[in-house]
Amino acid sequence: MTETASEARPTSAAESKDLVETLKAEIVRKLTYSLGKNPSVAQPHDWVTAVILAVRDHVVDVWQRSTHESYQTGRKRVYYLSLEFLIGRSLADALNNLGLTGPVAQAMADLGVDLGAIETIEPDAALGNGGLGRLAACYLEAMASTGVPALGYGIRYDHGLFKQRIDGGRQVEVPEDWLSFRNPWEFERRESAYQIGFGGSVVATEKPGEVTWNPEEAVFAVAYDTPIVGWRGRDATTLRLWRARAMHPLSLDAFNQGDLVGAVAERNRAEAISKVLYPNDSTPAGQELRLRQEFFFTSASLQDLVRRHYRQFGKFDNLPDKVAIQLNDTHPALAVAEMMRLLIDERGLSWEDAWTITSGTISYTNHTLLPEALETWPVALMERLLPRHMQIIFGINARFLDGVRRSAGGEGVDLASISLIDESHGRRVRMAHLAFVGSHTVNGVSALHSRLMQETVFAPLHAVFPDRITNVTNGITPRRWLFSANHGLTKLLTEVCGNGLTDDIEQIDRLAAHADDPGMQERLIAIRRDNKLKLAKVIRQETGVVVDPAALFDVQIKRIHEYKRQLLNILETIALYDAIRSEPYRDWAPRVKIFAGKAASNYGTAKAIINLINDVATVVNNDITTRDRLKVVFIPNYNVSAAEIIIPAADVSEQISTAGLEASGTGNMKFALNGALTIGTMDGANIEISERVGLDNIVIFGMSAAEVEAAKRNPRPTGEVIATTPHLEGVLDAVAGGAYSPGDRNRYAGLVDGLRANDWFMVLNDFESYRLAQRRIDGLWANQPEWWRMSIANTAHCGWFSADRAIREYAQRIWRVPAGFAAKG
Ligand code: 26V
Numbered sequence: 001m002t003e004t005a006s007e008a009r010p011t012s013a014a015e016s017k018d019l020v021e022t023l024k025a026e027i028v029r030k031l032t033y034s035l036g037k038n039p040s041v042a043q044p045h046d047w048v049t050a051v052i053l054a055v056r057d058h059v060v061d062v063w064q065r066s067t068h069e070s071y072q073t074g075r076k077r078v079y080y081l082s083l084e085f086l087i088g089r090s091l092a093d094a095l096n097n098l099g100l101t102g103p104v105a106q107a108m109a110d111l112g113v114d115l116g117a118i119e120t121i122e123p124d125a126a127l128g129n130g131g132l133g134r135l136a137a138c139y140l141e142a143m144a145s146t147g148v149p150a151l152g153y154g155i156r157y158d159h160g161l162f163k164q165r166i167d168g169g170r171q172v173e174v175p176e177d178w179l180s181f182r183n184p185w186e187f188e189r190r191e192s193a194y195q196i197g198f199g200g201s202v203v204a205t206e207k208p209g210e211v212t213w214n215p216e217e218a219v220f221a222v223a224y225d226t227p228i229v230g231w232r233g234r235d236a237t238t239l240r241l242w243r244a245r246a247m248h249p250l251s252l253d254a255f256n257q258g259d260l261v262g263a264v265a266e267r268n269r270a271e272a273i274s275k276v277l278y279p280n281d282s283t284p285a286g287q288e289l290r291l292r293q294e295f296f297f298t299s300a301s302l303q304d305l306v307r308r309h310y311r312q313f314g315k316f317d318n319l320p321d322k323v324a325i326q327l328n329d330t331h332p333a334l335a336v337a338e339m340m341r342l343l344i345d346e347r348g349l350s351w352e353d354a355w356t357i358t359s360g361t362i363s364y365t366n367h368t369l370l371p372e373a374l375e376t377w378p379v380a381l382m383e384r385l386l387p388r389h390m391q392i393i394f395g396i397n398a399r400f401l402d403g404v405r406r407s408a409g410g411e412g413v414d415l416a417s418i419s420l421i422d423e424s425h426g427r428r429v430r431m432a433h434l435a436f437v438g439s440h441t442v443n444g445v446s447a448l449h450s451r452l453m454q455e456t457v458f459a460p461l462h463a464v465f466p467d468r469i470t471n472v473t474n475g476i477t478p479r480r481w482l483f484s485a486n487h488g489l490t491k492l493l494t495e496v497c498g499n500g501l502t503d504d505i506e507q508i509d510r511l512a513a514h515a516d517d518p519g520m521q522e523r524l525i526a527i528r529r530d531n532k533l534k535l536a537k538v539i540r541q542e543t544g545v546v547v548d549p550a551a552l553f554d555v556q557i558k559r560i561h562e563y564k565r566q567l568l569n570i571l572e573t574i575a576l577y578d579a580i581r582s583e584p585y586r587d588w589a590p591r592v593k594i595f596a597g598k599a600a601s602n603y604g605t606a607k608a609i610i611n612l613i614n615d616v617a618t619v620v621n622n623d624i625t626t627r628d629r630l631k632v633v634f635i636p637n638y639n640v641s642a643a644e645i646i647i648p649a650a651d652v653s654e655q656i657s658t659a660g661l662e663a664s665g666t667g668n669m670k671f672a673l674n675g676a677l678t679i680g681t682m683d684g685a686n687i688e689i690s691e692r693v694g695l696d697n698i699v700i701f702g703m704s705a706a707e708v709e710a711a712k713r714n715p716r717p718t719g720e721v722i723a724t725t726p727h728l729e730g731v732l733d734a735v736a737g738g739a740y741s742p743g744d745r746n747r748y749a750g751l752v753d754g755l756r757a758n759d760w761f762m763v764l765n766d767f768e769s770y771r772l773a774q775r776r777i778d779g780l781w782a783n784q785p786e787w788w789r790m791s792i793a794n795t796a797h798c799g800w801f802s803a804d805r806a807i808r809e810y811a812q813r814i815w816r817v818p819a820g821f822a823a824k825g
Pocket of ligand 1: 130131132133135280329367368370372373374445474662663664665666684
């Protein structure tokens, strides 16, 4: 293989001086000729853009070589279809992977600019809501790092996830505008545009059995490509995002009649498709625009890959050998019907051949079992918007149900439960069933989640296809979440575990031998302290609250959701506050309770929880009795960049979802890898973390998934739970009575009434167990050598949660594509 960017990194001082000079020249060239700015008048924003453009050239070198190579060798390629990619900033990651962090910083310093100070100008690309979108971003980077040829397909939203401001303790949503300064990473591909149809009718052609779909409306999907470079610049993947453009930007008829609004109506309607990301995690919006988004990007992506394949091979029967399509949740589930349509209607294949190819190519990842989160679309809406696809779905369903009925034991099967159409709620298409039936493999994202898929939501389908569901536990990229985010720890780790660590993160287990070494512990304490000082500065800037870096930093950062139980955390915080006030002279372990996260704008309960956290913060932070022992902060506008600062500074990681409801979690992995101790339930990937770090290195509490199930079937009266749980009544009464909202005493009456009426998420049931677990944490914190022994065990045993490992599992067991690079680089 040819020498690549980071392998070509300088070995001598002279070479590195040359490199810095070259980079300086490249950056100044971009500033001058691409931005038209003279260095003497360039603003920080111009400098960042110039650096990105210069670095992008290095990425492009890698990208073109690897794309060319995979094309030449005809290797199988992975197409990752995802409505969300939560990328965050890209510069630091790209520099890090190219081995250019130091040289570029030096080049900028020579030019009189502090790179660290201006990097934060790059906007966060927030084209995702949370875990599902961040996972897609980690996987694109990990595919580039493990040498799996891949393309990620999604939508280039003009506006990503809203920005969050906290105003008087309440969340206010502000539109996000990441493209306002253009996006220097992307390449617009005007030549790669596809027509996407909607509505209209299906008519028979003169050939018997053949039909054509005549859409009434069509929009263009225009491609924008961003290269994602992998570790050591050995390979790169492509993120191809689609933008909707009108076929006719202006109606001249309307214009000539003076109807200026009507003249751009078609354009507005078309371009609405890629206007904004749905903040879709309170309830699926169920709106037509969302369905249009889903079909828009699915169709564009499939047309693109089908065309590319045909151009290269001139046939379709080998599609499953050359193409693996991964559906990131059901959002692209229409791929099953669209692939059938493309192969049958546009390429003339038979139904049977098209089905063999479609189901041999597609696989599907499920990311949640919450019944209210499973997508369904009204048949009537589908018939109106996608009449041909609805026909195809009926066709798939009829053949599927028929096949089951005729199979051995088929008479006993409850066909209504496996049907793609839910007839009990006014005829709706079950997108998860469609994805399941149209895929060769379906996976969950943690061991527990995959097992629950088999036992609950997909049990009837699992009985028909017992080999289809498998598990691939999620992973995170160690490049961003350890090497980039935590320089101090990375330096120590490479010293202790060897330089090979950065190529094979699982070598991190060599740290385990040093768990009891006081010298090692001292160094880790110093690193954590530095990270906490940085975070304390951010907290002060963002909230005005001064926190002591010597205190225990206890962190819960994630989307605000009842099942994630921020409410349990804040209620226990109140109990702790009461306890400190009633025994002010006890030596309480000083704590800072740190929260961050966004609530969907239409999710009232989640917003009330944010409000409560802020109200509790106001009371606690102004109370002189608890001043040195307890602080509560809510950091506004949680995003990827905030996570990169917060996680390396955490002592405790809160992973306290109601067991059975968090499919995996990935924040839990990032914290543990950075050495935080987890307080968590036996849920999602927490279980696998506990298995790897050992039960004596994690603080587990609460009901198991099975216990939650049993309690839901046979609920204990909440009055009884409250009466038998110490401190709980007092805490609830205080919140409900307005002790934390003196200006509006009724503010939380509804929230507390809700809990008393129905403790669906087991907040009351798990309260005491959680409180005791927190007091166990206090005890551990008091014994610092023990604490740091545990912390070391967490870092040492979490290398397995690398996205590289996850990608290798997908590559071997689902995609059947060889990873280009072995574990060691
Ligand atoms: C959607 C909805 C909509 C209805 C109400 C409840 C609800 C809850 C969650 C969602 C989002 C579902 C998709 C998702 O983001 N799942 C997350 O995927 C991560 C990556 O696999 C995983 O780590 C998280 O546990 C899982 O919640």
